[in-house]
Amino acid sequence: MRTKPNLPNLTEAQADDNLRLHADAESQLDVLKAGADQRISKIKEELKIASAPLRETIIAIKARLFNWLWSHHGDFDKPRSKSMLFGVVGFRRVPSDKIIVRDEELAFASLRQLGLDDCIRVKLEVNKEVLAAKGVEIVKQVQGLTCPDNDDEPWFRTGYDLEKSK
16 A cells, blocks of 8 residues: 555545545635636736737838838848848748648648658657557666556546536
């Protein structure tokens, strides 16, 4: 039996009472979080209203800069960018910078259909389900992984958790 040191062994009634205490504490925590979320939402709304003029100014400035860039497009044939006093301007020449992926799943399907599998990056990750099926002894041989020796890990859910998950 696995127990933490210096903790009393509870009776079933005491364990049930601790489940109640835990659920009450979780409920109170959720009330606090909800209050914080409301304050954060209010602050975000205030920020949106207060920052609207600045966002409009930024949009107007970008439009003027892009207009200037397009009117000086010929100046950027050899040097692709120009350092100025307050920043750098230029035109993208690398084709990958111009590609915008709007629907990744549709793009994947289309790339596969066209035989362009080399254009798809594959994320490597450990398949824990397959590894677990191989057994604890194999897992212990793999560096960078840990696995508890016992099969049983304690857990609990309170009535409050069950209500929240509905």
